[in-house]
Amino acid sequence: MYSYEYLQKFTENVFSKMGCNAEEAALCADLFLSAEVRGIPSHGIIRIRDYYKLFKEKRINPGPDIRIVHETPSTAVVDADRAIGMIAAHYSMKVAIEKARQCGSGWVSTRASNHYGIAGYYAMMALEHDMIGISMTNANPLVAPLFSLSKMLGTNPIAVAIPAGKYPPFVADFATTPVANGKLTVAAKRGDDIPFGLLQDKDGNPCNDPAILGQGGSMLPLGGDYEHGSHKGYCLSAIVDIFSAVLSGANFGPFVPPFVSNLKANEKSVGEGTGHFFGAMRIDAFQPASEFKAKMDEWIETFKNASTTPGHDSVLIPGEPERLKEIEIRRDGISLINSVAVEIKGIADELGLEFEVR
């Protein structure tokens, strides 16, 4: 087990060594640790190795000139100059929030970026400003659209954070696929089958082998198959792709560069880097904030107290599982898989940092 503070400080030091200034390094560490404590370890410490390799291969720019290249009162395009995605996304969301402060809402499409970690982090930045926050990103292709055999879309997550009053905020943060890629990796390592309806093999047949992505197979969009609505999951993922990449001038669909360090960069490019899309809407651009929050409390109570299926005490409110996980992990500490800890130790040695394998 590691304490939050130990891993936070270590991650900060890694990013400092990679050329980030103090503020940027702290931000990246906060993103990695947020993923760990919210129970999304696939976007946590395990990914340090990918960021470090991309840095060594000069596929990310440690000293980027991130800037607004076009704007209106309520919109902007940000060019991230190949920054670490977390730094690009944090900058872009701040632009969206400032625009919302000025004219009610702000919408930012970002290009020339990289993997940005957990989508919900940026959406949640809006909460302290009494705003609704929205965040989405495209990602390297793993998902076949309806009736296709080809990996054309990423897991393209959407996050929406909405302030409440006496209750914690509503925070939805979900990939537009039935399952996260990280869960497949874990199942494959364990040799477990997974349910049908999540994957297809290279010929388009339903498949329960979590390792099929490496054998020409692909993930299916949310819905799974046509009769269960996978055309809707495909639409949703496509909207994320277009808002993130076509609006900004980033690579779309199958051309999104891989952030996983053992995959090569694409041969063809149709834009610059990875794309994101952010939104912020001031609550009081619609309703007085206190009234809105009281109504959100009523919404949360209504759903929380709905009758439940056998074996469940209450209906979950989006964001609640991650919040409960965070309380638990901040209390108990963070555990790393031994092979991950060993890998991190190797990086620490290369960078001249201390790291203890526990």
Add this chain to the structure above:
Amino acid sequence: MYSYEYLQKFTENVFSKMGCNAEEAALCADLFLSAEVRGIPSHGIIRIRDYYKLFKEKRINPGPDIRIVHETPSTAVVDADRAIGMIAAHYSMKVAIEKARQCGSGWVSTRASNHYGIAGYYAMMALEHDMIGISMTNANPLVAPLFSLSKMLGTNPIAVAIPAGKYPPFVADFATTPVANGKLTVAAKRGDDIPFGLLQDKDGNPCNDPAILGQGGSMLPLGGDYEHGSHKGYCLSAIVDIFSAVLSGANFGPFVPPFVSNLKANEKSVGEGTGHFFGAMRIDAFQPASEFKAKMDEWIETFKNASTTPGHDSVLIPGEPERLKEIEIRRDGISLINSVAVEIKGIADELGLEFEVR
């Protein structure tokens, strides 16, 4: 078979008799006929009876004072004064478009409205202005959230329309459930089973009986069950509900009034009427319009030409099936189920209008 023009003129006359002015009656007719030709008859002529009964019971206001009650440069709340939803939605989307013209984007949340027909219609209004259009609405409860037995959410559709260049626009228009309620009605009438994964019975068991909604059962969110991602469909539907109703001051979740005429109004109200949410973003608030459209053409070509599963010639682009259906139906005419035509004839007689049962 009926010609487009015959049903269009007839529907216009019905709405004129219900107290709409000429412009409003033409708009409502256009909405009903758009649903028919786009292959969504569940929102077409069959629904005239519901609107007519709601009108007779004074649950819709034929002479509403629709107005903006709060606004910022990029946002507004519209109070629809219990208008026909189509008239309220058309007004609101025009406000969103005008705000986008002024400051890049416009976002409108609408309360005290009613059923608004097909979501895609309003999203598509943005296209001729070189804008992206967004439309969503809550609806009377049919859907149980993850781990609940209760109908808490509507089929809450989302539509997004995005302009392209030489190709027709990208138009996604989908309910946040795996299947539309209209399809269940048809299956129940035919005595067909439907696939598992769309419905649950009153105890939360998987169910394939399309009539189960009348026996305490409920629809499931997109994803179907937890292991296939239904928590994501629940999140999506909840977001539509909150944007449409909590932002505007309409009824949310289980309190949304039914528009189906044989269902009674709710006993409890937490806001005014049904809620909608609309967005418009000027393309050139992000990219020069010609560059964006050329890139969208490239996006469409890339996806259209992806390798296909056996039995399919090409990957579908969102909006394509409805567009092909429209060409076919405008050529061949519109057929009505005999019982629907007979019912419409009864309404025509009451209103002193001509209608021929064919």
